[in-house]
Amino acid sequence: MQNLDTPVVILGAGPGGATASIFLAKAGIAHIIIDKATFPRDKICGDALSGKVGAILNRIDPKLVHQLDEDNDNFLNCWGVQFVAPNGEALDIPFDKDPEVQDYPPGFISKRVNFDHFLFKQIDENHATKLMGCEVKDVIAHDDKVEIIYKQGGEEKIIFTNLVIGAEGDRSIVAKKLAGHKMDPKYYAAGLRVYYENVTDMHAQNFIELHFIKEVLPGYLWVFPLPDNQANVGIGILSEKVKSHKLNLKKMMLNALENNPNLRERFKNAKMLGDIKGWGLPLGSVKRKLSGDRYMLVGDAGSLIDPFTGEGIGNAMISGRFAAETAVKALTKKDFSASGLEEYDALVYDKLWEELKLSYTMQKLINRPWLFNFIANRAVKNKAIREVMSTMFDDLDMRAKLKSPMFYFKMLFNI
Ligand SMILES: Cc1cc2nc3c(=O)[nH]c(=O)nc-3n(C[C@H](O)[C@H](O)[C@H](O)COP(=O)(O)OP(=O)(O)OC[C@H]3O[C@@H](n4cnc5c(N)ncnc54)[C@H](O)[C@@H]3O)c2cc1C
Known part of the structure; x- marks a missing residue:
């Protein structure tokens, strides 16, 4: 077997990895992108795409966001958020949008199986070699290269690279092995998601609903509208609380849908589609090291999810773009050292830190x-x-x- 040797490898083709690939291709950089899944693939999520997603799609190609706007079968326009306080009081907050400069809706809701595939299709195969259905098993740092060991159809293969972009989500091997990151339940949430059809009294302008039920604080239960009379329903709670109170999230969610005065009538004739599934949310409540010798971490691999809203798709895409820009410079300078790449941390945190910090404060505030x-x-x-x-x-x-x-x-x- 012949080992591959290539300057840049991206692990993961979710929103973070796909965006990094798209921006590398824009700069004409040949690279490999690996994912264990083959697309289209599902990702457990609330499926809400914030204004940040629209903004970065616009930066890739202004046509893209209009394609979402027109594809009503898969993408629902979203115009605001409804907060429901623990006492049941509901508050509608429309998203701000300047019609002078923005000619598309402020947000969208789309099953990730559709959105991620849409983004994946924008990867430019003139510059990107896609290795799909290939699971990375290990990443080993050497003095002059990073060795990536992956499995393809039962066969073990190896790639050597100068620079690896870790975008493999919550359970990133690059974050664990090269950056030494560990999960901390204070800065991590557990989430469940299930699809329903026929939930009644959804908001006329497709507002997403956040129900801040007392037992769930500082997390919330959500009901997000989807095309085809469907809804994404889920619950997210800080892992520290799940542990200390020995919470059963599934029970809590089903109990709220059956008994909460704001929800029970609306779910009376609703039908659950498929299973309830769970996944973790690595929150950006504290700053972590996002780069080091020969690696950068993007999206969930770098723990960049908003600690108040749970939004992570936009931050994954923003960090994917910055990782690509930093990689282009590193290739030009032939410098893949920690000091050569630390500019990446500055780019990401200059853009996101104020917001993440405030969201963390709000997460603590709403615990009352x-x-x-x-x-x-x-x-x-x-x-x-x-x-x-x-x-x-x-x-x-x-x-x-x-x-x-x-x-x-x-x-x-x-x-
Ligand atoms: C329950 C829940 C609800 C959420 N709701 C929202 C929401 O409504 N809006 C929002 O913006 N964000 C939400 N988030 C956060 C959002 O899902 C993530 O922030 C986002 O998916 C991060 O994108 P990513 O590209 O970093 O990682 P991912 O989307 O996880 O993509 C990682 C990719 O890497 C691949 N991969 C993983 N391991 C390997 C391996 N070993 N080898 C090869 N490939 C590998 C995976 O197959 C996957 O395709 C939610 C998260 C959860 C858990």
């Missing part, structure tokens, strides 16, 4: 049901507060206001 109920009650009655909340998802200064005692003071006295 009384505070949550109080904000929701006020916001339902007060237009100014609703407007603040509407912009806070796009405007970080607004999100920062939530940290300020003055915000609550003003709310208390209706100023």
Whole structure:
């Protein structure tokens, strides 16, 4: 058997790896992209695509986001979010969008089997060699190369590379073996997802619903609309809480759908499609090392999921783009050392850290049901507060206001 030797290898062809490949190809860089799955493949997820996804698709090719907008069989336009406080008070927050500059919807919801395949098809085979159905078994660092051992059809094969981009998601071998990352239940959530059809009273503008039920805090139960009268339903809870309270997530979710006053009537005649499935969410609550000698970590492999919203697709794509840009420079300079690649960490965290940090603060804040109920009650009655909340998802200064005692003071006295 002949071993392959190539300058760049991407492990994982999910949103992070596919985006890295697309941007490498734009720069004319030949590379290999490996995934254990063959596409289309499922990924357990809430299936909500935020404005960040639209923005990066636009950067790849402005036609793409319009293709999502037109493909109503697979992509649903989404115009906002509904928060349901622990006391049952529901608050509608439309997503902010400037019609002058943005001529497509602010968000989409699409089963990952469809979205990931859509993105996968944008990988440019003039520059990318796709090795699908190939499971990476080990990654070994040598002085001058990284050795990647993978299995293809029962046969073990090896690739040597100058630079590996680890985008293999939550259970990344690169993160574990080369970066030495370990799972920490304080910064990690467990999630379940199941599809339903015939859930009634879905929002007319396809708002995604986050139900902050007391027992689930600081996580939430979600109901996200999908095409074809279907819905993605799931629950996400901090792993530390799952462990300390010995929680049974499946029981909690089914119990809420059957008994919660805001949900039970709506699920009375709904039909579950397929099984309830679980997966982990590595949260970006703390900064981690994202690069080192001959490697970079992208998306979930680098633990970049928003600790408040659970959003990770957009961050995976943003980091995929930065990893490609850093790889291009490293190839030009022929420098794959930790100091040559550390610029990647700066690019990712300059873009994402303020938001991740604030989201972590909010995650801790909403752990107090009384505070949550109080904000929701006020916001339902007060237009100014609703407007603040509407912009806070796009405007970080607004999100920062939530940290300020003055915000609550003003709310208390209706100023
Ligand atoms: C329950 C749940 C709900 C979520 N809801 C949302 C949501 O609504 N919106 C949102 O934006 N984010 C959500 N997320 C987060 C989101 O799913 C992830 O952040 C996103 O998938 C990260 O993309 P990625 O490319 O880094 O990894 P992935 O999408 O996990 O892709 C990794 C790829 O690597 C491949 N791979 C893995 N191991 C190997 C191996 N050893 N060899 C070869 N290939 C390998 C896999 O087959 C896969 O294709 C949710 C996550 C969970 C668990």
